[in-house]
Amino acid sequence: MLIPLKFLPGVNKSNTGYSQPGRWTDSQWMMWKEGIPETIPGFERLVETAFLGIGRSEVAWRANTGDAYLGLGTNKRLYAFNNETFTNITPWRSVGTLTNMFITTASSSIVTAIHTAHGVGESGEYVFIGTATTTDQAGVTGTFTYNGLTFGGEYAVTTVVDDNTFRFAASGTATAAGTGGGTGRVLRYELNPGQQDGVTAFGYGAGPYGEEAYGTPRSTGLPLSPRIWQLDVWGENLLAMYKNGSLYEWDVDGGKRAEVVTNAPTNNLGFFVTAERQVVVVGAGGNPRNVAFSDQEDNTDWTATATNQAGDFVLQAGNQLITGRRMRGGVNLIFADTEAFTQRYTADRFVFSFERAGSGAGLIAPNAVVEFEGVMYWMGNRGFYAFNGFVQEMPAVGDIRDYVFGDINESQKEKCWAGTDAQNRIIWFAYPSAASTEIDRYVIFHVREGVWATGEWPASRTAWADADVFSNPIAAGFDGYLYQHNVGDDADGTAIEKSLEAAPIDMDKGNSRFDLSGIIPDMKDQAGTVEMTLLCRDKPNSDVEEFGPYDLDPDTERVDTRADGRQAGMRLVSNTVGGRFRLGEIRIDVDPSGVRP
Numbered sequence: 232m233l234i235p236l237k238f239l240p241g242v243n244k245s246n247t248g249y250s251q252p253g254r255w256t257d258s259q260w261m262m263w264k265e266g267i268p269e270t271i272p273g274f275e276r277l278v279e280t281a282f283l284g285i286g287r288s289e290v291a292w293r294a295n296t297g298d299a300y301l302g303l304g305t306n307k308r309l310y311a312f313n314n315e316t317f318t319n320i321t322p323w324r325s326v327g328t329l330t331n332m333f334i335t336t337a338s339s340s341i342v343t344a345i346h347t348a349h350g351v352g353e354s355g356e357y358v359f360i361g362t363a364t365t366t367d368q369a370g371v372t373g374t375f376t377y378n379g380l381t382f383g384g385e386y387a388v389t390t391v392v393d394d395n396t397f398r399f400a401a402s403g404t405a406t407a408a409g410t411g412g413g414t415g416r417v418l419r420y421e422l423n424p425g426q427q428d429g430v431t432a433f434g435y436g437a438g439p440y441g442e443e444a445y446g447t448p449r450s451t452g453l454p455l456s457p458r459i460w461q462l463d464v465w466g467e468n469l470l471a472m473y474k475n476g477s478l479y480e481w482d483v484d485g486g487k488r489a490e491v492v493t494n495a496p497t498n499n500l501g502f503f504v505t506a507e508r509q510v511v512v513v514g515a516g517g518n519p520r521n522v523a524f525s526d527q528e529d530n531t532d533w534t535a536t537a538t539n540q541a542g543d544f545v546l547q548a549g550n551q552l553i554t555g556r557r558m559r560g561g562v563n564l565i566f567a568d569t570e571a572f573t574q575r576y577t578a579d580r581f582v583f584s585f586e587r588a589g590s591g592a593g594l595i596a597p598n599a600v601v602e603f604e605g606v607m608y609w610m611g612n613r614g615f616y617a618f619n620g621f622v623q624e625m626p627a628v629g630d631i632r633d634y635v636f637g638d639i640n641e642s643q644k645e646k647c648w649a650g651t652d653a654q655n656r657i658i659w660f661a662y663p664s665a666a667s668t669e670i671d672r673y674v675i676f677h678v679r680e681g682v683w684a685t686g687e688w689p690a691s692r693t694a695w696a697d698a699d700v701f702s703n704p705i706a707a708g709f710d711g712y713l714y715q716h717n718v719g720d721d722a723d724g725t726a727i728e729k730s731l732e733a734a735p736i737d738m739d740k741g742n743s744r745f746d747l748s749g750i751i752p753d754m755k756d757q758a759g760t761v762e763m764t765l766l767c768r769d770k771p772n773s774d775v776e777e778f779g780p781y782d783l784d785p786d787t788e789r790v791d792t793r794a795d796g797r798q799a800g801m802r803l804v805s806n807t808v809g810g811r812f813r814l815g816e817i818r819i820d821v822d823p824s825g826v827r828p
Contacts, residue, residue, distance in 0.1 A: 233751065233818045236801060238733050240266045241627065241682025244634035257732040259686045262657055263677050269756070269813035270729040270805065271655075273721040277705060277713040278315045283307045285427055286693050286707025287646065288598055290462040290469070291700035294483045299700045302469045302481075303707065304460025307355075307424040309471055309489055311481060312713070319368060320469075320481045322489045324420045325350060326364050333412035335378045335405035342380065342405075344418070347395045352423045356388045358399065359419040367486050370419040377413065379406030425458020425473065428668050429642050456645050461554055461597050463504045465530060470510065472502050474597070478512060480530070493531040496523050501554035501597055505563055507576050511555055513565055515543065519551035522565060522574070524583065540582045546572055548587055554597045556607060564607055564618055566594035571622055589622030596647040598694070603651045603658060603678060610647055610660050612636075615676070626681035631674050634685065638665045646670055650695030652704055654717060661692060669693070669709055689722045690714075720758065720811045728806040731814070735768055735798035744769070745821040747794040752783045753815030759807035760784050765819075767796030780804070795824060 240263040243254045260271045284305030291301050301312040308321045334343035361371030374383030380401045390398040460473050469481040477497045481489040500514025510530045515523035523543040526532035535542040549567025561576035571589040600609035607618040615625040640663040647662045658676045670691050675684040691709035703715040762780035778794035
């Protein structure tokens, strides 16, 4: 007789297989549409130009000209991507005009630069050298020669010798040893890069003042965050900030680097722009609970007066604020590590009202929150939450909560991010597993079905921007390239493994053993071979016996098998270039083989 293998949509990782018959227990690169599982589309490299650093933040927008832009923040630089070109808009840190500052060695390309308190933190940072300074993207102009070397442009620091000396590699080799270089030599420095990973600093001075014995290294350490930019749009300009930093603005028409916003608070934790065109900074001015906001339409006016709508407010909960997001109807959400707050525009003398919306529903990372169709979704430290007038746990979160938070790298959790895929009506939550320092896993929430899928990234994705301004979602790869998703079925030309595994289904309530003699496949939009393995057991605690795999091709009508057991589940795997499928209702041909103890 033929028995259909029917399974509910979504993956449940919280229970034993036997306790959840008819459920999928594992997935890889799969999603559900109208209750039916299908493979997730593939991706390909967007451009062949790499960016510097690890991309942690993205935002897409259109300038008044209609041109599409993507803001990209990495631990090393800030970029504006437009017309397949990266523009380095990293703010300038400082400039120096020096005399006879270079030391050369004959037949060597390595040059030593002498610049008191240069501020270069480590090798790999960049210095710009010329004869004149500019405020635009170049930073310097002009070239000059010394001992056979021509200087002018951008150079990577190879060694930081001390606070006053560093080395870099010039083009070519010096014809002589010496110290010189002439007068009026300009060095311009970018904002120092940030950390790639979260680390804990130990030693003297780490941790709160007065803890442990004076003059001894601290045992608990001070957690240091990776450089993660927060990005938003102000009209047609880009605003940017990172933790404990300042607020920067990049004028899309100005031809300059991003610059500090005049009068804006410094030493902040995060920011966002409201629908009323006010910039809101959280953790403003070094106070981890302070919320400061600019006047409407003026991000340089931050002092409250009787004629403007600037001001600030200190929230009385949470350890520290992280970020915020605008919503519809004059409502914003502000997130702390342990709490969520509403910020409502009142237009009265207080400008905004604040109210605690969710205790224990804080945010795990600054970019782990996203809005979709008027609802805010975010990843907390022990759960997933939504706000649609009030804070609640997301549907079916118990199916994946222990799977995610029981195997997450707490020291790298600030790298977590959330992103929408409106085309497929899903929300991605990306995170690093306990065995990884980088993003390697994801869970997907299906907005229509209210269920989840799990999986591992075929290639690490560290930031995401949904299709809107651009025709496809754009993700930053750990390898330093941008990728457009929902393109084809492969990983930039390489096969992606797509798989599903189902919990066992009892046949005859476990009273009888059955012989499984055949499989009747039912696949839609199939390309390539799908391998099916039958997973049979005699009793719940018995070892699973695998039969197969059996190849299911697009034209396969039946596959003969030789399997038996009281319970039967299955595993489906597609791992060929161009492979994809949408699963229908697979049936198995079974016959009773007797009642056994």
